[in-house]
Amino acid sequence: MVGRDLSLPSIVKAILGSERSWQAMVSICEDVMSRKETAERSGEIKATGLDEAVTPEQIAAAVAGTGGCTVSDLRAGEPRLSRSDMFSTWVRCPLTAVKRIAVSNWISAKVEDGNDV
Template sequence: KKKKAPAGVVKEPKTAAVLLTVVPDSGITQAEVLRQATGLLTEVPGLSTIRLKRAQSGGTLLQFPGGEGHRTADEVSSAMRRVLGDTPGVRVGRSMKRVELRIRGLDDSVTKEEIVGAVAEMVGCGAEDLAVGEITRLPGRLGSVWLRCPVAVSNKILEEGMPRIGLVRTAAAPLPVRRMRCYRWLEVGHGVANCKGVDRIGRCHRCGDRSHYMKAC
């Protein structure tokens, strides 16, 4: 009988992707950037199949299917950064499906850097693929922290358990998927690039007040 997967384990994407974003009013158009990108793609060895898709953020997703998709996406991303990295208003990055976890059981000696190092060593990923929030320490409880990571990293953590960090072995639990939020209008369902609502930049993302930010709300 097939063993049931732990809660929170999700199916990994079949394609790897590179996200190409052009900031509005930056003096360069999406068409100009794509023309430069087309010239770069012809220089990547072994590139045969590529799919284009419009991202929710307004950028362009270059998707590479197949077993060599991740290797190809890494090469394309590196080549684009070399040529377009210094262009004002143009952003190039590897687009990976990410999930969020809550790590619990942290003793008072543990730091954010130790958490990133332990997870990266366990799963064999780069520290740049991980995002860690501030450690929360409440009276009478061990610390906990928010972690965002690629699906492959999250699945391995949930299947094999967290490594020992500090004095004890920590625990991880999946967090609910959050809908995309526009940080211009503070509404969900779309990104800043597609926003036609009221400009609320500089306000608390929780209550909309300008006197403080969400962390202090």
């Protein structure tokens, strides 16, 4: 237990003080690295030309179907009205899905690669 002293030496001492503390720190580090690796393997696409009634869930389902991934792999934002009076949104998804969608002839919306893939 660190207590109120959150200085680096105090935290390191607490981590090294017991096997339980060490294992907790290992678990935290593994979780952080896993999240970082997942973020590095994902990209963004921009779906444009959307109907104003479309939901993020519907967008995610369409992207998952075309991209060959699951809806749980995606995060679709709320569609927003753009300057061209069309609705669009960004979707974060696995890089493999970004690549599949970029080369597909998906006609329900244009897809722009948000990364340099």
